[in-house]
Amino acid sequence: xxxxxxxxxxxxxxxxxxxxxxxxxxxxxxxxxxxxxxxxxxxxxxxxxxxxxxxxxxxxxxxxxxxxxxxxxxxxxxxx
Numbered sequence: 001x002x003x004x005x006x007x008x009x010x011x012x013x014x015x016x017x018x019x020x021x022x023x024x025x026x027x028x029x030x031x032x033x034x035x036x037x038x039x040x041x042x043x044x045x046x047x048x049x050x051x052x053x054x055x056x057x058x059x060x061x062x063x064x065x066x067x068x069x070x071x072x073x074x075x076x077x078x079x080x
Contacts (some may be wrong), residue, residue: 063079065071
């Protein structure tokens with residue numbers, strides 16, 4: 001290899017070493033760790049929609065047709 005190619009490879013390796021070092025040395029702040037924990041806990045808890053699924057079984061859908069708006073078949077169907 002030529003000298004310039006060897007220097008370029010050496011610089012690249014030095015840069016990679018620096019990135020590896022920085023990744024291991026720099027730690028997350030306490031607030032970032034707490035945010036990750038909170039996000040993990042909320043992801044583990046059931047969603048509100050899943051909790052409401054049991055209640056919804058007793059409900060029925062109602063369509064409201066307003067004659068003053070001259071609702072035709074298309075506007076009524078758009079509500080569905």
